[in-house]
Amino acid sequence: MTDEILVMRGITKRFAGVTALRDVNFAVRRGEIHAICGENGAGKSTLMKVLSGVHPHGSYEGDILFEGQPCEFSGVRDSERRGIVIIHQELALCPQLSIAENLFLGNERASRGFIDWNRTNHAAAELMARVGLRENPTTPVSDIGVGKQQLVEIAKALSKEVKLLILDEPTAALNDDDSAHLLDLLDGLREQGITCVIISHKLNEVTRIADSITILRDGRTIETLPAAEVTEDRIISGMVGRDLEHRFPPREPHIGEEVLRIEDWTVHSPVQPDRVVVKGASLTLRRGEIVGLAGLMGAGRTELAMSVFGRSYGVNISGRVVKEGREITPRTVDQAIKHGIAYVSEDRKRYGLNLIEDVQRNVSAAGLSKLAKQGWVNENEEHSVAERFRRSMGIKAASVATPTGTLSGGNQQKVVLAKWMFTDPDVLILDEPTRGIDVGAKYEIYTIINELAAQGRAVLVISSELPELLGLCDRIYTLSEGRITGELPREEATQERLMLHMTQGQTS
Template sequence: MRGIGKSFPGVQALQDVNLTVREGEIHAICGENGAGKSTLMKVLSGVHPYGDYEGDIVFDGEGCRFADIRDSERRGIVIIHQELALCPELSIAENIFLGNETSRFGLIDWDATNDRAARLLARVGLDENPTTKIVDLGVGKQQLVEIAKALAKRVRLLILDEPTAALNDDDSAHLLDLLRGLRDQGITCVIISHKLNEIAAVADTTTVIRDGRTIRTLDMRESVTEEQIISLMVGRDLEHRYPPREPRIGDEVLRIENWTVHSPTQHGRVLVDGATLSLRAGEIVGLAGLMGAGRTELAMSVFGRSYGVDISGQLYLRGRPIQARSVQEAIRHGIAYVTEDRKRYGLNLIDDIKRNVSAAGLGKLARRGWVDDHRELETAEGFRRSLNIKAPNVSAITGKLSGGNQQKVVLSKWIFTDPEVLILDEPTRGIDVGAKFEIYTIINSLAAQGKAVLVISSELPELLGICDRIYTLADGRITAEVPREAATQELLMHHMTREQE
């Protein structure tokens, strides 16, 4: 790709980008959110057609002018987007050959379709019946179906956009092994990822993009460190990944006592079992646990009983018992919850920044039942500036923002409600190190204002880097409360993998 330029209204997304990928290699592309990584790959795969961008694409020594995705797929270039493009109610086989059906005499040959699908599933290491519906598969298996779908199109260059963002460690490791296997079969892979440890483990070459420009291409066979990559990504040395903070901890704000939650889908199953924890003013408290430990279930049930059934226990706000039987009641008591799934539960992606920021606090902007548009605009614009949301204005559609900027919009929405307690569920999932630093700075400023903050995270270094105390959760039970000075990854993992004593 030579001299690639691409602009959107008010934004120059790419400017004079150059990228060279060699046959049979795994080439990683990394950069901060909004750097232009996904846009560059959309140019390469025909999502942005020829004439909609500047520059040239040369594949196998020939200039390419792709009109659409089908055009690029005919040349063997296949992209798998971060948001998987599968039809949940169709079978694995139907999804693999959707738009590329195996037919005989004008009718779909189901025996041949399922047989071909089974062979492709074997190639990607997925032991599932081809007639299984996508809706019955986990995210990790769905990712493998997408790769099988690419293999069905005789892929030569496979592009994966954040392929492990929603996967657990085991599924991620399996996917990386699969990419190594595809490389050995001569399939070239381009992978966009924020996970620098995965890039170091799998990539042969890494290109860093910053502010829509290529900064440098690194040969990963040389001794490249994560710190070098981070420095190139953000344009400055990050001596500390976590901003410094002097905690000023006050009185107890929220106490959750003997909290028990049952599953809404599996009768009798206990998700949270007698959990007790407290949050103090100006304090950042961590909640650590393995997948399935009950962290999100605990948070959502406290936030207006928005998940779970047969919930028991007591909430105390500044020493007084309260009821939070609905989201509205929780908000009135000054409790806010930033969900781990911002795209599904945190934002209206087809609406603008302004409406998303005001959504949880419309009562503060209303006069006699009518929202004051001018005040709503001023409020959103204030958050855009103070939280450094990268958008031309607050009329920008939220779904078009990068992940880090979407996360800032979600935070703005809840900060606007002026809560006393903020529960942040995986607040930096799927965002780069530069944006993470900004989110940590925002969390620190909220604590400095006297807010009580509970941070749920799967990244133990993150909890160790920003929290004053950390609770561990295993099988729905609180197994330990560890002060900052005593916390280590090994100690937390020990408590996360044992029953309460």
């Protein structure tokens, strides 16, 4: 079919003097998967919130036509009644409730004021089968992984007789297998005649799954193209407004002496103390060097990093950490910071930032002792420090008084990096430093990482994206089932060789 199920015309949305969308035009054909691409802050999520009623009629300018009829949604329930359902990047599930209870929350299967549990569980089982979930409907959502929780959200949308399904970064937190399963499911929904709009930073997934692609930049529509005519380079060019001949900034390494050595490092799970998570791992970092750590989900990458950073993960930890030729035993995060070690968590929203605080307070958070005199923080100096980092790191915020939670993902990540740079570390561990940010912001983060190495700092980068490690790192270690299984210099590393080492010892 080629008729348009959705048309949005001249959509303009403003927030407190900031124009998020400027005269955006967007159309989706019935039965297609339509991708929206753009940098963080381009207006992708805002456009979908306008469509789904999160931003109600009257709070924006422009017109929405769905199935040929004008729409003036006053809230999400209005859009859902028409068959438009949005699944946000932050899943809206109640972990303590069962899968069945989540599927029909607010849409209960009731009779005479009482929930009919047999009917509820039977209907839930049918919906779960449609999305490939084999769990018991009474299973608590907290007992299933993020990939399956995403499927619960889709099943919940199907329960509302969805016609247009909107997915905002649906694979951002998923591993490769879960991502592939989700994309296969979207293929199946397309065959059933359900129209999908997907927002994603993963361009390889976009070009694989989408029929059409719309590119937004700075709140404006740049172009809409058939996916068959689009390459990743074309999408990037439209997103950032320039050609990126190289996705990684140029760098001339100047590698110095060893600054950190980890020897025979073993870590046990804090939940199951008899289970070894990291097994006799050894690695080295040198000044001015960017070292990668590759491994599949569950290999122990984050556990290794956190255990070294003040033993913030694990129990029964053994092994040695040698810094600049001297053994150190940082048993707390504060001690790790004093030894010149910093760790940027993979989950910046949970562990890296206080989202309700402003940029200034976040930048100074890890180094308050440098600003304190007689127990009081010098707020003028704190402001100066934050402002210096805002400018030097290109943090796009009106001022350092801007709430951090209002910034784009890329700018939030810059704030996290600024926070740890203020502690003046010799060793910086970056865990998934570009997760959930667009290709343009990634380039900026890569530039910052290169600058940190050029200053003589040792940088350890943990990443699930092998092309990222290959393009950024001087050496790459591989980890499998908690063991270091390989060490490859940049010139010898390929995706195939890394994957071979990453799967050593894997059991099917």
